[in-house]
Amino acid sequence: MRSFRAIALAIVKGFLRDKMSLFFAVVFPLMFLVLFGGVFNYESSPKIELVQVGRLSLVDELPDGAKEAFRQTFDVTRDDDLAAAVTTVRKGDADVAVEMRGDTLVAHYTQTDQVKAAVTQGTLAAFVDGANQALAGTPPRFSLTTERVEDKSLKTIQFVTPGLLGWAVAMSAAFGAAATLQGWRNSKLLRRLQLSPVPVGSVVGARVVVTVLIALGQMALFVGLGMSAFGLRLTGSWWMAVPLLVAGTLSFMSLGLLAGALAKTQEGAVNLANFLVLPMAFLSGSFFPLDGAPSWLQVVSGLLPLRHLNDGMLDVMVRGQGPSAAFLPIGILLGFAVVVTLVAVRLFRWEAD
């Protein structure tokens, strides 16, 4: 027990005194958190910028309620020169230019922002239909109201924190495992330890425990900063994020172990770990959601441990699901860890040749 503590302490000190490790584990992801959480923390979607060319009879004949809705949806500027208006849209300074030709509302839109283009066309079509309805005189039978599924008070930060935390944990767990393994092997420390009475389990155990503690520390930091500065709220079974993170840490450590086993130098191991983790973060939805991604990408994403960690954390921290939602991701993460560790152990050589 004393030797376990001594090795764990040595690893912790080595980590805390390694400025680069600390930066990548703590400062770098927090920067992203501040960026995503603070700067992009808006609640309402922006209005659509519309350039009105000439008079729009359709809008003038809208009933009052609809006219008000029109004004709330569209940010209107006037430019009676059609060519100039179209140029404005083409340049990206407006979303759509609209003119009336007889009874037809002509909308000149830009495809560069696909989401906005779809929204613009849909909204204009709705207004045209609404205008037709009003003219027909029959009162509408059906109406539509919308209500957001998630707790209304949740802000962007809620959706962003789990992904970034997953990325941060993945980075430091993979790097930590890769760098330590390589470093200790190259400095012959592993051999020196082999010749001491310390059981192999203690050495491995110490490294694992320290990495898990660092991951939990990162969680505390992220959640703490999110709550105090950006209005993050812990909802649902958020505490399941803890076992999720532990399982995730084990998977990422196994990736780092693989990188350390394959690479020949310490820089090589760290670079390999980076090469694995950063694309994985993108493909796992850590930075932006993958809902619109093509299906082949979704399949690849499903193979990545970080994807399952992110989904699991979103489920329990944001989507208000019960603890059982985390069981499958935890199972997948642990399974991944076991398989990759076995592969790494087979590939590992005790000394660098």
Next chain:
Amino acid sequence: MAIEVLGLQKRYGDLMAVDDVSFTVREGEFFGILGPNGAGKTTTLEMVEGLRRPDAGEVRLLGEPTWPRNPRLLPRIGVQLQASAFFERLTAREQIHTFAALYDVPGARADEWLERVGLTEKAGSRTEKLSGGQLQRLAIACALVHDPEVVFLDEPTAAIDPQARRNLWDLLRSLNDAGRTVVLTTHYMDEAEALCDRVAIMDRGRVLQLDSPAALVRGLDAPVRIFVAPRLLPVEAALRIPGVDGAVDDDAAVVVTTRVPSTVLARLAELDALEGLQVKAATLEDVFLNLTGREYRA
């Protein structure tokens, strides 16, 4: 017997790194394995320590086998590896305290060893900042902190400046106290001569000869060479001195070879030819040359 090695073999591909090596080491002995780089010294040592598995042969360390890893044996041996095997970014003091914890040795003993190797002043410095000599001292302290019965040192003075080497020899000599067995590998002839009770000369995986340095040299029955300043004693005059086997003038000095150096030296004193005199007896280098027919390539 502290160590018994019989018929040890290790092959790497086509190369016989260790070829039928046998020796024994008595308790309390200071035993050296001497040879040029690539002779197989480190591989032999690793097999005795239990780091490597021999292809053939047997090792008994303190009466026990060393392979597979024998946790009963490990607290009784100390090892100083060729490279500095330390934890990253820890101070000297933290390193030795960590190693002490591995052997369940109290921290006070660790501090005592730091003092014994002369590193108390540098105790708070990180190992990345220590010089080569200081790192070796620390490694030696870490190898001995748990007071092992046998300690293995692999090239402990390699890559250290000559002055630091001499200082380290004093420390190494003291390790032999209290009956501790020391096994050392080195490629420095003078080191083996200065420190070891017995030396095994290795080359190309084999032990060529094994005896005390003095006995090895005596066995050569080589003459002593006396270097005299030419202006004091011309070659012809040297050849006339009784007991002189030969004399050559190599521009720098007149080199006189003899097997009765005291007689010749006494005569040289009478001739007043002692100024700038040098006497060189045979060394292990000559032993090596004799055994292999090759110049010693360190």
